[in-house]
Amino acid sequence: MSLKHPYLLFLGNAVDQLAAKTANGVARWRPDWCVGQLRLEDCHADVGLPDMRLEQAREAGARTLVVGVANRGGVISDIWMRTLMEALELGYDIASGLHHRLNQTPQLRERAAALGRQLFDVRYPEQVLSVGNGEKRPGRRLLTVGTDVSSGKMFTALAIEREMKSRGMAADFRATGQTGIFIAGSGIAVDAVVADFISGAAEWLCPENDADHWDLIEGQGSLFHASYAGVTLGLIHGSQPDRMVLCHEPGRPHMRGLPGYPLPSLRESIEMNEAAGRLTNPECRVSGLSLNTSGVSESDSEHLLKAAEDEVGLPAVDAYRQGASRLVDGL
Amino acid sequence: MSLKHPYLLFLGNAVDQLAAKTANGVARWRPDWCVGQLRLEDCHADVGLPDMRLEQAREAGARTLVVGVANRGGVISDIWMRTLMEALELGYDIASGLHHRLNQTPQLRERAAALGRQLFDVRYPEQVLSVGNGEKRPGRRLLTVGTDVSSGKMFTALAIEREMKSRGMAADFRATGQTGIFIAGSGIAVDAVVADFISGAAEWLCPENDADHWDLIEGQGSLFHASYAGVTLGLIHGSQPDRMVLCHEPGRPHMRGLPGYPLPSLRESIEMNEAAGRLTNPECRVSGLSLNTSGVSESDSEHLLKAAEDEVGLPAVDAYRQGASRLVDGL
Numbered sequence: 198m199s200l201k202h203p204y205l206l207f208l209g210n211a212v213d214q215l216a217a218k219t220a221n222g223v224a225r226w227r228p229d230w231c232v233g234q235l236r237l238e239d240c241h242a243d244v245g246l247p248d249m250r251l252e253q254a255r256e257a258g259a260r261t262l263v264v265g266v267a268n269r270g271g272v273i274s275d276i277w278m279r280t281l282m283e284a285l286e287l288g289y290d291i292a293s294g295l296h297h298r299l300n301q302t303p304q305l306r307e308r309a310a311a312l313g314r315q316l317f318d319v320r321y322p323e324q325v326l327s328v329g330n331g332e333k334r335p336g337r338r339l340l341t342v343g344t345d346v347s348s349g350k351m352f353t354a355l356a357i358e359r360e361m362k363s364r365g366m367a368a369d370f371r372a373t374g375q376t377g378i379f380i381a382g383s384g385i386a387v388d389a390v391v392a393d394f395i396s397g398a399a400e401w402l403c404p405e406n407d408a409d410h411w412d413l414i415e416g417q418g419s420l421f422h423a424s425y426a427g428v429t430l431g432l433i434h435g436s437q438p439d440r441m442v443l444c445h446e447p448g449r450p451h452m453r454g455l456p457g458y459p460l461p462s463l464r465e466s467i468e469m470n471e472a473a474g475r476l477t478n479p480e481c482r483v484s485g486l487s488l489n490t491s492g493v494s495e496s497d498s499e500h501l502l503k504a505a506e507d508e509v510g511l512p513a514v515d516a517y518r519q520g521a522s523r524l525v526d527g528l
Numbered sequence: 529m530s531l532k533h534p535y536l537l538f539l540g541n542a543v544d545q546l547a548a549k550t551a552n553g554v555a556r557w558r559p560d561w562c563v564g565q566l567r568l569e570d571c572h573a574d575v576g577l578p579d580m581r582l583e584q585a586r587e588a589g590a591r592t593l594v595v596g597v598a599n600r601g602g603v604i605s606d607i608w609m610r611t612l613m614e615a616l617e618l619g620y621d622i623a624s625g626l627h628h629r630l631n632q633t634p635q636l637r638e639r640a641a642a643l644g645r646q647l648f649d650v651r652y653p654e655q656v657l658s659v660g661n662g663e664k665r666p667g668r669r670l671l672t673v674g675t676d677v678s679s680g681k682m683f684t685a686l687a688i689e690r691e692m693k694s695r696g697m698a699a700d701f702r703a704t705g706q707t708g709i710f711i712a713g714s715g716i717a718v719d720a721v722v723a724d725f726i727s728g729a730a731e732w733l734c735p736e737n738d739a740d741h742w743d744l745i746e747g748q749g750s751l752f753h754a755s756y757a758g759v760t761l762g763l764i765h766g767s768q769p770d771r772m773v774l775c776h777e778p779g780r781p782h783m784r785g786l787p788g789y790p791l792p793s794l795r796e797s798i799e800m801n802e803a804a805g806r807l808t809n810p811e812c813r814v815s816g817l818s819l820n821t822s823g824v825s826e827s828d829s830e831h832l833l834k835a836a837e838d839e840v841g842l843p844a845v846d847a848y849r850q851g852a853s854r855l856v857d858g859l
Contacts, residue, residue, distance in 0.1 A: 328755040328756070329754055329755040330754075330755070330786070331754030331755065331786050331788075331789060332788075387723060388722075388723050388724040389722055389723065389724065390722070390723050391719075391720055391721070391722065391723070392718060392719050392720065392721050392722070392723045392726050392758065392759045392762070393719040393720065393755075393756065393759060395723050395758040395759075396754060396755055396756075396757070396758060397755070420761075421807060423660055423661075423662030423727060423765045423766075423807060423808050424659040424660040424661070424662065424724075424727055424728070425659070425724065425727075426727070426761050426762065426765055426807070427723065427726040427727060427758040427759060427760075427761045427762025427763075427765070428723045428724060428726075428758060428762075429758075430751075430757050430758045430761045431723070431757065431758025431759075432758075434754045434757055434758070435754075455661070455662050457662075457663075458662060469803070472800070476752060476754060476757070477754050
């Protein structure tokens with residue numbers, strides 16, 4: 198799966214800004230790949246790109262229409278269908294991370310086949326995978342892990358990629374989730390592969406590379422999350438990280454979606470992740486912390502970061518406020 | 529998925545005894561469910577049941593023809609097709625754990641539909657699963673875990689079930705793999721579910737039960753196996769075991785299929801499995817060891833068991849030689 202850019206981001210009739218968070222992520226991290234946004238009537242989101250119609254964006258070079266909006270149930274709304282069909286006529290490929298597949302929508306599938314366009318359902322891996330083989334491969338790898346789910350793992354990996362590239366280092370973000378795949382242009386949704394192939398998928402995602410090249414791998418789930426820890430462990434084993442950055446949002450009352458499950462301490466989380474990582478890479482260690490302190494003031498944020506640094510003796514940043522410079526220094 | 533017994537075990541043209549290991553397991557653990565075995569010409573396996581033809585076994589009560597043989601590639605051989613088609617005509621359902629699906633073989637699918645027979649591809653879960661919710665549920669649970677894959681986890685869980693039932697305890701073996709599913713008559717191949725649903729599948733498999741009822745859950749993989757540990761971790765979290773029995777085959781030169789990966793020590797393995805288990809069940813602990821000492825003499829076996837007991841201070845049995853009595857005492 199390799200998506201052609203530039204993109205036109207389709208926001209449809211998003212009910213609010215959160216419904217367009219996929220488009221938001223793509224616009225933030227790959228502004229150069231996005232010629233504009235396409236909004237229907239009743240769209241309550243705006244990702245800050247020029248509003249464009251299909252023809253206009255196509256003339257501006259857009260090659261893929263990215264469905265950057267989610268709705269209840271993840272279905273392809275009838276309201277969207279006219280736009281999607283017209284996009285095919287105009288020469289676009291279409292990419293979507295919705296639960297309901299473009300490729301299982303007969304009208305789209307048949308027209309795309311007739312016109313020679315591609316439909317990408319990035320939620321559903323199409324690669325033929327092997328089980329992980331555990332063999333060490335050249336190249337350096339950093340994986341983001343979390344005390345909980347939704348703790349900034351994609352954001353942090355992308356911030357590190359941006360920082361490394363600004364320093365002229367060889368680095369690539371490796372996507373393991375839907376928004377990440379739009380941002381990378383390729384990748385694999387590891388939580389959607391058959392369970393036997395989790396570590397194999399991770400091995401496929403970050404193959405051997407130059408000795409000084411960094412793969413910056415988007416983490417998934419958390420070893421402490423009772424719903425998804427299996428995905429996390431397979432991803433750790435397959436990506437064989439040399440370094441991990443632990444992502445954390447201070448102040449959560451419990452693990453997301455699991456009332457009664459407290460968050461682990463930073464130290465406990467570091468130990469568990471390092472123990473898991475050492476199986477396939479004995480050098481694996483956590484080298485920094487990335488805290489999401491968006492809910493507090495600037496000065497409270499500084500206090501939280503300082504406290505975390507003192508607690509575990511590793512550099513801690515809020516990657517949103519400060520970027521990832523100190524995390525890269527820490528490598 | 530619920531298989532009707534009695535079974536007729538189909539051994540086909542098995543190239544050797546190992547090719548019929550599925551049939552072997554079913555014949556060993558559910559002799560009462562098996563009216564006989566059906567062998568074609570050139571069959572080099574024998575599971576010790578009366579040889580029967582389809583009609584004869586049907587008259588003896590058989591309701592499901594179980595494909596208990598594997599071949600290279602896991603395909604449904606042309607040589608078998610005539611038998612399978614005839615079985616449908618005679619009133620059998622068919623169950624298979626092969627890679628190639630009965631339900632995707634047009635000839636079988638169409639005839640089964642026309643006759644109202646069922647085709648079970650036990651390798652492929654059909655349940656609609658939810659992600660794990662981590663909520664503690666009544667009933668007691670024991671999960672078998674391993675230092676490595678293929679270390680006797682199914683055998684041990686079944687031996688414990690047999691021992692408990694002989695003592696009049698309420699107990700059910702819960703199957704997570706293909707052979708286990710034939711033996712239990714139901715279950716779910718957890719390594720074949722979508723990765724996000726591993727722990728959810730385990731929760732589905734052993735739902736709430738009476739406070740004194742034991743679910744004896746067949747383990748999969750190993751936390752120390754770089755290919756499959758994600759499956760193992762999700763299974764641990766979802767099954768919320770009160771007790772685990774650690775299975776081990778002494779003397780292996782390395783993890784199966786992974787040259788260069790040494791086996792963990794018993795102590796290390798106990799600690800890692802207990803740490804994983806405590807996330808969803810703080811009372812979780814390893815209560816015994818099950819060693820596969822089939823490769824050594826009776827007296828060497830006794831030495832190995834004694835050494836293991838001394839090493840970790842838990843009862844150790846070879847469940848094949850001795851049964852699981854001491855493991856049940858240890859609960």
